Amino acid sequence: MSHWIIFPIVLPAIAAPLIALAMRHDIVLARVFSVAATTLLLALGIGLVSMASGGEIHTYALGDWPAPFGIVLVLDRLSALMLVLTAALGLVVLLYAINGWDTRGRHFHSLYQFQLMGINGAFLTGDFFNLFVFFEVLLIASYGLMVHGGGAERVKAGVQYVIVNLAGSTLFLIAVGMIYSVTGTLNMADLAIKVPQVAPADQALLKTGAVLLLLVFSIKAALVPLHFWLPGTYANAPAPVAALFAIMTKVGAYSIIRLYTLAFGEGAGEAAWLAAPWLMPAALVTLVLGMAGVLAARALSQMVSFAVIGSMGTLLIAVALFTPQAMSAALYYLIHSTLAAGALFLIVDLVADRRPGAGDALTVGPRFAQASLVGGLFFLGAIAMAGMPPLSGFIGKLLILDSARGAVNAAWIWGLILATSLLAIVGFSRGGSTLFWKSSAQAGSFDSFQVTRPALPIVATGLLLAGSVLLTVFAGPVSGYLDGAAAQLFMPSNYVDAVLGAEGGNE
Numbered sequence: 314m315s316h317w318i319i320f321p322i323v324l325p326a327i328a329a330p331l332i333a334l335a336m337r338h339d340i341v342l343a344r345v346f347s348v349a350a351t352t353l354l355l356a357l358g359i360g361l362v363s364m365a366s367g368g369e370i371h372t373y374a375l376g377d378w379p380a381p382f383g384i385v386l387v388l389d390r391l392s393a394l395m396l397v398l399t400a401a402l403g404l405v406v407l408l409y410a411i412n413g414w415d416t417r418g419r420h421f422h423s424l425y426q427f428q429l430m431g432i433n434g435a436f437l438t439g440d441f442f443n444l445f446v447f448f449e450v451l452l453i454a455s456y457g458l459m460v461h462g463g464g465a466e467r468v469k470a471g472v473q474y475v476i477v478n479l480a481g482s483t484l485f486l487i488a489v490g491m492i493y494s495v496t497g498t499l500n501m502a503d504l505a506i507k508v509p510q511v512a513p514a515d516q517a518l519l520k521t522g523a524v525l526l527l528l529v530f531s532i533k534a535a536l537v538p539l540h541f542w543l544p545g546t547y548a549n550a551p552a553p554v555a556a557l558f559a560i561m562t563k564v565g566a567y568s569i570i571r572l573y574t575l576a577f578g579e580g581a582g583e584a585a586w587l588a589a590p591w592l593m594p595a596a597l598v599t600l601v602l603g604m605a606g607v608l609a610a611r612a613l614s615q616m617v618s619f620a621v622i623g624s625m626g627t628l629l630i631a632v633a634l635f636t637p638q639a640m641s642a643a644l645y646y647l648i649h650s651t652l653a654a655g656a657l658f659l660i661v662d663l664v665a666d667r668r669p670g671a672g673d674a675l676t677v678g679p680r681f682a683q684a685s686l687v688g689g690l691f692f693l694g695a696i697a698m699a700g701m702p703p704l705s706g707f708i709g710k711l712l713i714l715d716s717a718r719g720a721v722n723a724a725w726i727w728g729l730i731l732a733t734s735l736l737a738i739v740g741f742s743r744g745g746s747t748l749f750w751k752s753s754a755q756a757g758s759f760d761s762f763q764v765t766r767p768a769l770p771i772v773a774t775g776l777l778l779a780g781s782v783l784l785t786v787f788a789g790p791v792s793g794y795l796d797g798a799a800a801q802l803f804m805p806s807n808y809v810d811a812v813l814g815a816e817g818g819n820e
Contacts, residue, residue, distance in 0.1 A: 315364065318373040318388045320357050321396050321433040324350060329426035337420065344411045347422040351404045354429065358397035365393035368797060370811035372439070380812045381500030385439040387812060390798035391644070395436040395567060398648060399560050401780065402655050403429050409659055409773035410553035417462035417551070424461075427454035428557065435564050439812055441489050441499040441526075444568065448485065448533075452478050455561065458554045459546065470549035477542040481532040484525055491522030502812035504576035505805050508584055516583050523577055523587050530572075533565025536592075536629060537599040540622050544606065547621065548614035552662030555614075556777075559654035562625050563647055570632055570640070574802045578635075592633035593722065597729055600626030604733035607740035613664055613673035616744055617657040620698050623733060624650040630730070631713045634720055640799035642712035645792060649705040649784055653697040656777035660694055663687045663770060664748060675744050677751045682766060688749035690774055695741035697781045700734045705784040710734065712792075 328350040336343040364371060365388055375384040407425065415421040431451025438444050460471040493499055495515040496507040511519050528539070535543040543562075547555045573588040581587070603623025610616035628650060631643035665673040667681035693704070700706035710730060717726040784791060801807065 315371050315373065315388075317357065317361060317364070318371060318386050318437065319375070321354060321361070321400075322386075322430055322437065324354055324357070325426040325430035325433070329423040329430065332426065333420055333423035336422075340416060343422045344415065347425065348404070348407055348411065350426060351400065351407050351429070354433075355397070355400035355404050358393070358400040361388055362393040362397050364388065365390050366794065366797075368801070370801070370808055372812055380439065381498050381503035384443055385500070385812055386437040387439040387501075387808070388437065389801050389808065390794065391567070391570070391802065392436045394644070394648075394794070394798060395563070396433055398563075398651055399429065399432050399436070402560055402651060402777070403557060405773050405776045406553045406556045406655060406659070408776075409556070409662075409770050412767055412769050414462070414551055414553050418460075420457065421461055424454045424457040425557075427451075428458060430454075432560060432564060436567060439501050441492075441501065441504075441572075445482070445485050445489065448564075449482065451561070451564070452482070455554075455558070458557075459550050461551050461554060464549075467549045467551075470545045473542055474546045477532065481529050485529045488522045488525035488529060491518050491525065495519050495522075500812070501571065501575055502809045505578075505580070505809050506813075508576050509580055509582040511582070511584075513583070520584055520587060523572075523584060524591065526572060527569065527588050527591060530565045530568040531595065534562050534569065534629065535565075535599070535622050535625050536595050537602055537622075537626075538595075540599060540602070543622055544615055544618040547618040547658070548612065552658055552665075555618075555661075556655040556658040559621065559651050559658065562621065563651055566625065566628055566632065566643075566647065569629070570643075570802065574635070574640075575805045575808060578803070578805060580805065586635055589633055589635055592629060596626050596629035596633050597725060598626070599623070600630065600729055600733050602626075604736040604740070608736050608743075610740065610744070611675055613675060613744055613748065614658075614661045616675070616740060617654065617661055617698075620657070620737065620741075621650075621654050623737065624654065624698065627710065627713065627730060630726055631716060634717060636716065637796070637799040637803050639713070639716035640802055641792065641795045642709065642716045644795045644798060645705075645712055645784075645788075646709035648791070649697070649709045649781060652777050652780040652784070653694060653706060656690070656774055656781070657694045657698060659770070659774040659777070660687065660691050663690070663774065667766075675747045677747055683771075684749055686771065688745065690771070690778060691745055691749065693778045693781075695745060697778070699737040699741055701738065703785060705781045705788070708785060708788050 332343050371388040373386040431447050434447030460468055495511050495518050498507055532539045577584050577587045600623050603619050603626055606619025607616050628643055628646050631639045661673050671678045697704040697706045700710040717723050
């Protein structure tokens with residue numbers, strides 16, 4: 314049992330109250346401590362990826378209570394990958410935020426650390442009750458971050474966000490109650506054993522609970538028709554918070570992947586691949602609606618928010634195929650879309666900050682400060698999100714299309730992914746030409762044109778875009794790791810043996 318597994322949860326759990334209690338009156342000290350903690354979190358994530366890359370599944374039993382009776386954390390290739398992605402995004406976004414966003418409200422850094430704690434816990438936990446607990450931790454922190462800086466529109470969007478997620482939490486409890494009533498367990502590995510043994514008379518209750526959980530995770534993943542909360546929430550959130558929220562939808566996708574390959578996968582008897590018939594059509598509609606929203610958006614923040622919805626549709630199309638090749642492609646696209654969305658939300662703030670009075674509205678206005686530089690960043694982010702070559706979005710979509718060639722609905726998948734890619738290209742081209750090309754041709758400039766701009770926000774945004782470039786350059790090694798992660802997901806017996814022991818796996 315490796316004690317390192319629990320550190321991604323413990324580190325931010327310690328940092329958050331320390332910042333709140335001892336550093337709330339010293340913003341410089343809070344910044345230093347928060348950046349140091351997040352940097353250490355990234356180092357831990359890299360170390361855990363190295364630990365998991367050999368293919369062995371590691372577990373940590375809290376209090377040394379054996380599973381399924383105690384709390385267990387599980388580290389495999391997928392969870393290690395998500396830890397690194399969270400820490401990398403979190404660190405870059407934090408560097409952007411310390412330029413001034415963190416002073417617009419109270420307790421930004423402590424809430425930020427609690428947010429990271431909840432996300433990491435969701436990726437590491439080995440049972441569904443504690444997944445619910447970590448969902449609540451990250452959601453409570455996100456409520457505070459959502460309304461950071463105040464403002465009527467932000468508070469209004471925050472209230473909607475709270476109500477939707479409280480409804481999701483209620484459904485979560487109902488769903489796990491149904492599943493527990495017929496299986497007697499919420500441990501993920503134990504569920505993989507107990508689900509095939511459920512009596513025929515209890516199958517309806519089991520399936521209802523599983524479908525309700527899919528509904529809960531679809532809310533988190535912004536899947537149609539449960540996507541309605543995302544555009545208003547992300548468009549009105551503070552820019553660094555919206556960028557960090559790029560990983561939040563992936564928590565929903567991760568939960569779908571984990572549950573419906575482990576407990577409701579091939580060996581689940583009557584409930585095998587329960588999610589597939591529901592997930593694929595919803596993902597296809599999500600893709601279309603999201604990219605149509607990109608085309609119709611009236612503000613850059615709305616455009617990026619709808620692009621996130623569309624990217625979740627693309628990601629979940631690959632997940633819904635439930636094959637190792639498609640899952641590997643989905644994980645590659647997951648990394649890409651997180652980095653691209655995070656960068657674009659930061660670019661939205663760069664634009665809005667330089668256009669006082671106009672903000673990020675897609676209207677022609679005078680030239681603004683550093684328009685060429687910000688326009689170049691937008692161009693890179695846009696082609697990445699739209700899936701144009703040569704960046705990682707193009708590779709991710711090619712991998713998904715290739716994995717869908719043998720699917721029954723391959724024609725629909727190919728047609729919609731290609732058609733919506735064109736919609737995204739047109740939408741981002743319209744936004745870019747309005748904000749950068751047409752505005753540059755206007756006489757005059759905004760009053761803030763001559764104001765000296767700090768370099769750190771530009772650097773932070775560039776780092777996320779550089780991540781997309783690196784994902785392209787190292788697509789081969791990354792895909793090799795992801796192939797291994799996908800193979801682990803489709804061999805649940807290894808997960809069961811690691812958590813419950815060989816005897817548990819043979820029950």
